[in-house]
Amino acid sequence: MAYKKIQKLLIALIFILIYQNTNAQYVITGVVTDAKNGDPLPFATVGLKGVNVGAQTNFEGVYVIKSKVLTDSIYVSTVNYKKRTKVLDKKALSQKIDFQLQGETKSLDEVVVYSGENPAFKILRKLNENRERNDRKRLSAFEYDSYSKMELDVDNISEKFKERKVMKQIQGAIAKFEKLAGEDGKAVIPTFISETISKYYFRESPSRKKEVILKNNIKGVGVKEGGFVSQLVGGNLFANYNFYDNFVPFLGKDIISPFGENWKGTYKWFLSDTTDVDGHICYGLEFDPKNDKDLVFVGKAYVDTTSYALVQIDATIGKEANINFIDKIKISQELEQTTEGAWLPAKTRFLVDIAELSKNSAGMLLKMYISNKDFVINKPKDLSFYDIPIEVAEDSKEPDPNYWLGARHESLSAQDILASRLIDTVRNVPIVKTYVEVAEIIASGYKRFNKFGIGPYINLFSVNKVEGFRMRLGFKTNSQFSKEWILKGWAGFGTKDLVLKYGGEVDYILSRRHWTVVGAKHSYDLERIGLTPELIGDNKIFYAFSRWGAFSGAFYRRESEVFIKTEPTKGFTFTGALTTRGFDPLFQFQYRTIPQEGPKSPTLDHYDDTFFTIEARFAKNETFLMDGNERITLGSKRIPTVTLTYQHGMRTLNGDFSYDKFMAKVFQSFRIGTLGRSDYTLQAGYIPTVLPAPLLFPHLGNETFFYNRAAFNTMHYFEFVSDKYVSLNYNHNFDGLLFNRIPAIRQLKWRLIASANVLFGSQRTENTELMQEAIPVINPRHIKGELQPRYSFSGLESDKPYIEVGYGIDNIFKIFRLQAFHRLSYLDHVSPSGRIPSPFALKGSVHFSF
Known part of the structure; x- marks a missing residue:
């Protein structure tokens, strides 16, 4: 009798295990970043090797995969980066796997063969036909609340440069950053970091714009807090890019827009996929310059299948382009549709990777992130309101950490927090103070x-x-x-x-x-x-x-x-x-x-x-x-x-x-x-x-x-x-x-x-x-x-x-x-x-x- 009870119990246990196994859901999360500069990579494809299960990274480079099956490895791939694969832990129901990808040059000519007209051309023509109703220029005015974060780092640090006196005095801090950068990432030394809360206003006719800096938090090596620096960190007056224009201005250069009038004569196009981007079913379009020495982008964009509006874009200018002292310029933008139909930038991220001047020196890295929300449409202010394009509030400096906990649109990352601490260490090094003083004399x-x-x-x-x-x-x-x-x-x-x-x-x-x-x-x-x-x-x-x-x-x-x-x-x-x-x-x-x-x-x-x-x-x-x-x-x-x-x-x-x-x-x-x-x-x-x-x-x-x-x-x-x-x-x-x-x-x-x-x-x-x-x-x-x-x-x-x-x-x-x-x-x-x-x-x- 006891034997039969044990037998029934084992049979029930087996059924329970089988049921749990067949209904188990594995969750894999992570962040995909550029190994050289730590910049998040949106639009990257992440998948389980051997099965048709995967996801795409969002604007912050984050991916989430939920699957009832689990293979032995996971891969990630995206335009202009080397494909990476990592081993999975089959025993874990939940695991976090980050990727740092190395860049590489890719030509669309190597992978694209067309019979008849390029299918991307039809989408691009539709985008141009609907430009007027989607472009922000159709709005008489708009305003929004903005949060921006800026960081300036030293990167591309050679081993010989590390041996210099100034670098030896901050070696401990560098080691911390090398660990945080990840197994495949490279260390950077933050020298400036800021975050700003502002209000941005724009009026179309006559064209006027204004940014009011409400609060800022600035910390940097050799930076004296004041009105001039506070005006520079706002961001919206300098990074309000519009890819519907024929040219995108950057660093005094006019970069040919992939969605301008010369989209066909300047770029090669590839229709890659169709995907859901924040509730919008979008065409995925990859673009590559016909001549990489011109002032042009390479990247990927998503166009709404219904309105033919630009929803997201990730555009990069490589060191092959005719721009000096630059390894890379990257602009990522996510747009949001307003009640009037036109689209405004909800999130913008740009990066400027400044090349090292010699093999034994170091480069510089400028990163900026802007988040906009609470859009107000077609309520222009009086012209006199725009007289001062950048205005800093008298009480703009906000040292209270509790204020920033509630004011940020997104929380600071672990690297942001460490960067702030490292700046305190670096700016007090005597030789750093001397270098800063000499640079200030040369500049001013x-x-x-x-x-x-x-x-x-x-x-x-x-x-x-x-x-x-x-x-x-x-x-x-x-x-x-x-x-x-x-x-x-x-x-x-x-x-x-x-x-x-x-x-x-x-x-x-x-x-x-x-x-x-x-x-x-x-x-x-x-x-x-x-x-x-x-x-x-x-x-x-x-x-x-x-x-x-x-x-x-x-x-x-x-x-x-x-x-x-x-x-x-x-x-x-x-x-x-x-x-x-x-x-x-x-x-x-x-x-x-x-x-x-x-x-x-x-x-x-x-x-x-x-x-x-x-x-x-x-x-x-x-x-x-x-x-x-x-x-x-x-x-x-x-x-x-x-x-x-x-x-x-x-x-x-x-x-x-x-x-x-x-x-x-x-x-x-x-x-x-x-x-x-x-x-x-x-x-x-x-x-x-x-x-x-x-x-x-x-x-x-x-x-x-x-x-x-x-x-x-x-x-x-x-x-x-x-x-x-x-x-x-x-x-x-x-x-x-x-x-x-x-x-x-x-x-x-x-x-x-x-x-x-x-x-x-x-x-x-x-x-x-x-x-x-x-x-x-x-x-x-x-x-x-x-x-x-x-x-x-x-x-x-x-x-x-x-x-x-x-x-x-x-x-x-x-x-x-x-x-x-x-x-x-x-x-x-x-x-x-x-x-x-x-x-x-x-x-x-x-x-x-x-």
Whole structure:
């Protein structure tokens, strides 16, 4: 009897085990990341080997597989990465398996064979047909809450680089990160990490955008928390990518969008699969560039099968593309449909992997993640609301950890938490502090102290024939000294002329919202005719180098000025100034004081000039960042920047002349499809009054070996002077369009450049006669040494333009530009120095650009 009971119990137990086994469900989870940089890989296919069971990673690179069967291994594969396989534990019902994938180059030509039309083309045509109803541009306005996270790391750390002194002091921290990176991952050293809560606003017509930084949490090596850094970490103004546009701007480059007008001519396409993406059944499309040296993406996208809207995209630019110092640029975006039908970015992740400069150095890695939610559609704000594109709340710094626990859209990862701790360790290492300080001096030009800075270093010394060895030292205060007052000053001295030069300026910020500044300044310095700061403009390097060498056309100038500058409405800047200047030349110079008496007129060899200036500048959609008490422009893309200036000279406050001067300037940079990017500067000026030549319009020449895009590069200094003129400076960069298609040199990433400079001008007879011989100066000034030779102030022929054309190669060894110029007119003209200029000039420059 007992035996039968045991038998029944065993039979029941067997049935229970069989039932449990047949209904068992295995759960496998994990994260798929890039082994080099830790970036999550969306759209990766994960499956059990030998059976048709699998899943796809989401936007965070996470996958979940639930299966009633379990094989011995699991694999993962995705575009441009090596396939990986790992062994499974057959005894475990639940297990976590992460993958770190190594990148590889893949060409769709190797795996795709089509009969008839590519099936992806039909989907792409449908996407373009439905572009207007899906594109965010159809919305009159939108706004949303945003959370962004940014991290800057040191990566690609070579073994030799680890042996350096600075690295040995943080070896313990590096070891922790190597462990966290995973069995196949590589270590990175975080140097900056931030998270930001903001509100983003956009208005379509007229186009306006604004981001309000509500809270931020910033920690970094060498980073001083403040408004400037807080503006940079918001992200939405810089990473609001729209792949429906023909080009996606990034790092100053225009990347051809796979969904722009040239989708068929630029990319190869492959229809890969159909899958569910957050409730939307989508076509999977892989795209690959036809020429990987062009500015193009490679990647995968998902398009909704019903609305034909772009739902998700993962787009990468590899190191083969014609971009400098970059191993990889990756943009991933997930979009969400609004109530009006258009789609807005819900999640965006971008990564910039900066290559190491040498084999024994290290690279840099910039990562940013943006999450947006709570969309509000078609409720535009008043135009004045958008006046300040980036606004930081007064109480934006939020140190309370409990606040961030509830404010984050997603929790921090274990690597994020360790990164924050590691930064605290690294930034306190003494040698790191030294490196940071040196880098800051190079970047800003100033050695910064608590409330002021000393510099700029580029003007510390120079050597020329007039001053000998010239030394100069200056300072300026910062926002820690005062948020309203700005003080600047400098002093210089030459060992040959033994004359003290000096300058000082006091500014007061009346309004930051409409950027209104009033100020006064005074200076006494040695300048060069035709090379004054107002003529050279913002090219401070060219101005600094112009102080070296022969220094012909030298004169002492005493200058005093009071001014006001304001931006009453966005894009429009108004400047008013009252200025007095003294002209005291060191070369033979004279002008007739009573022109109507001709040769019988008395002459003077110096003058004083008093004038007021009214200037209006219009730059639509120009965006500024505030760096303490200074505004930094991010430019005005595609829209011309127009500047109109009027000056009136007065015979008051010691002024010797009464005159009117009118000037206009237009600058624009624009894209010409796949042909590259152009920019032009169109200028014009008119003076109806009789004046000495230095007060007319001297045209900027260039006698150096350095290229200057604002100058006429085959013209000598002060070779031509006009009282009315029109000029055009045009430059075009083909962005590798030609060299990318020449097999022998395409790896060099050279870029063909071309330019043309044209000048129409003239000088009236009255102005020419004003500078001719007359009664000599009665009481000439006492000047140490001999006077430099007399200048001739030639004008252009009214019906004969000055023309020069140029061509050359940019991006030689990634930093050099070499350009040849041919002078096509005035080939026999004698320059002020008595020489006939060469019709050919070769100019070079050094610049860092992506």
